Amino acid sequence: MAPGIPSDFEQQVLLAVWRLGDAAYGASVRDELEARSGRPVAQGAVYITLVRLEKKGLLRSRIASPTPIRGGKAKRFFEILPAGTAGVLAARETMERLWEGLPEPAKR
């Protein structure tokens, strides 16, 4: 089984990486998180989480060639691993089990 259930913010980062597919790297993950959650996120916080998730084996990364828009600095792309997908799914299931039988809030 996956190594425990990822924390709330870890889940958000995993989902963003999953959604971004092969375009997931530090800046784009941050943009994605901010766009979807509607609140500002520190780049450092995003990066810590990315690095931690990689250490846990939920993500993996590779270094790509530098681009001028980044001041000639390299990009580090992240990619979700099966363990990562399993992690967020497990978290979702847990939440859904907890929600079971409770009234659905009125949807927009």
Place this chain on the structure above:
Amino acid sequence: MGRASGTGETLSHPSRRPPLLARALLHVRLPGNLYDVFAGDLEERFQRDVGSDAAGARRAYWKDVLSPSISRLVRESRGMHLPPGASPRAGRGDGAVSAILADLKFAVRTLSKAPAFTAVAVLSLGLGIGPNTAIFSLVDAILFQDWGVDDPERIVDIYTLTRAGEYFYSGYRTFEIVEDGTGDVFESVAQHSLITARVEAPSGDAELVLGEMVSGNYFDVMGVRTSIGRTFLPEEDATEGTHPVLVLGNHYWQTRYGADPSIVGSEIRMNGRPYTVIGIAPETFKGRLAPGIGTDFWVPFQMFPHLSPSKMGNGDLTITGRLRAGVEPGQAIAAVETIATREAERRRTEIENYRGYFALVAVSLADVKLHPTFDGILTQMALLLFAAVGLVLLVACVNLAGFLLSRASDRRKEMAVRVAMGAGRTAIVRQLLVESLVLSGLGAMLGLVLGQLAMRAIVSIELPVPIPLELEVGLSLPLLLFTAGSAIVAAVLFGLTPALEATRAPVAATLRDEAGSSGGKRKVGARGLLVAGQMALSTVLLFGAVIFVRSLQAASDMDVGFATREAAVVKIETEANEYSLDQRIAFVEELGRRLESHSTVTDFGITARMPLDLGVINTAFDIPGVEPPADQSRHVLEMATITPGYFETMGIPILEGRAFTDTDRDGSAPVAILSKAAADLYWPGESAIGRTLLREPDGSDALTVVGVAGNVNIWSLGESPRPYMYRPYFQGLSFAAFFVTARGNAPPGELAALIRNEARAIDPEVFLTEVGTMDDHLGYIYFLPRMAAAMLSIVGVLALLLACMGLYGMVSYGVSRRTREMGIRLALGAERQEVVNMVLKSGLVIVGVGAAVGIVASLGLGQVVQRFLFGAGALDPLAILTAPLLLGVVAAVATYLPARRASRVDPVRALRSE
């Protein structure tokens, strides 16, 4: 998402890059593998936003760099492996900047791994740089202050040159002569002089303020415009006493009137008469009294009948001209000399029996720092102080060099590994230099803080004279440049040698541990040189501090010819009260009666001049049968007018004849008392009593000498006996400003308060400018030597502290490096004591050589500073021996302790000690 890529913006524009400092900070904080990608992410967002809101983008970048999440990121990524494809320093493209940033980062990390070393080195440098920044601000504020005038090089001051070559003030007649004779070189000639006046502040309190009485064209000549209102009109200085107008000094306006602009046009009461404020001077112009001394007001010269009736005859004016366009200062200076020669010639031919002296000297204001007479000595004092603090910095630098050298030897293996791994020597030297730059940078910051604290303490010292000090000693660009300069010089000069030294070691031998312990002859040599240098420098500095303190001591113990203790001194100025002569005498007599009625007052006297008060009253006379000096037409003496109790109160002995009595007053025969020096000058070997001094050459006003008094110091401590005359205060010589001195069976402070209260009881309007004890009165004369002694003592103690720190560190380190050698000797059968003695001896030889050099240098220094000293000779044995003895003990302890420790360890372990 996809927004990130390829908008192809130009990145060359500087504002289009994220803030440099933030980038540098990020670079220092993050390890290389993280920095690249992380900074790239931040930069990408920055580039996205900078077009629409540049300031917001920069703010956001800073926020990300300063975010606490960065610290966590550093912690979490520790030991993180690099993903495939990463090459830590490749493709960054920042070139040299990036390399230096990397060095900087590495230096910060290395230094923070050795906190004790870093702290001691930074403290040492801070203590060395601190006094330098303090003295620099002080000298900058006093000697290099801008006068605030327009084109100082177009302004020329004209002084009357005394026989002694001093630049002196001029009389009004001289001003007229200069004004008439220089129309072709000067656009306009102004004159100005110091006055004090009593101003009634809005609160109703009266206070004494300092101002200048100036000719109507003064502000035009200085090229100064008021910040509010206007300057004087020509008609306001045309007729005597008709235009009571004034311009206020900016500082006075701010402090007393809360910078209220509506004060212009309103009236201020000065010496009991309303004056209309017509303007406020700009903040940059503080008048022409002296840099650092603010002028509170300016009034037209023609107001002298009201403010200073004696001004016309005083001869205390400074004359200033502004050059015509195209005229060089040299031409004006020559023109002034020509006028002076012509005038001197005229006097010689027109005045019968003329023996006077007349000479003028002109000097460009751009060449004047404070006053041409004092600039020389002030510059010398400033240089002396700079030399002293410079030596302290040198001691601190030697410390730094010693520390770095020791550290470099400890790190030889590290360096060898790096060289073996292919690091270039330049790279290593650069790295070590950056490290010492970081150290000295931190030291400079600490020094700046310490220096500013010291400056605040210095400026808050109350001057012994009522002068408003307006020194500007805050942080200034020159100060920052100076501090940065000292730090860089310290780092490069004293970091380079250890750095080069460190890279010179043979790599293979070092790695095999063979070049270890004994360190090689060269290195011991460098360290020995440092120890000896340290010793010599500190000896000189401590010598300087000790002779100044001893000199001050000598000055305090000096016999000034009068009793300096337990007396009260109160100065009363009645000029502003506009007393008639009778009223003034009535006031003084009433004060005398009141003081007599107090049982606590045993003696009191009143005098127009106090010894060592820097005032002067001259009197001229003929003596039948005694010729005046060759260059004078009459005899001239300085004098004081006194009441009968004065000699008794001051403890000045009457050597011959009598003191004045109550019967020596208007209507009785005019009498005089001479100082011993005067009596010996005029009638050597004979009695002066009963001799006659002719105040009028025709004998219509003759004085009889009734007494001879002991010599006292009049102008300066320890001066040679000065001819002086005393006259009775009540014989038509009641000056408006006078001193009351009293002695009794109460503390002098209480007596002073008593005099003040009685004076106020007679007339609440009288002005008391000095209320205190004889000690206070003499305070100003001791002020400069006390300040100098205090500063040099601080400097000396600092040097001692630094020298002890450095000496102990270097010596004990050197000894501990010999542990292995000592182990071998012990293993070969040497006695412990023998080994300790050997190390002790070799250490003390170096220290001794340093001390000897220091003593020789001290003797030289003694010759240079002799002129600043009172009494104490520069060959003071205590001063010469203090430092070498103290430091010798420190060095001996620093050698002995580690040597003993090393001699006690098991030889086998000592041999393995590396």
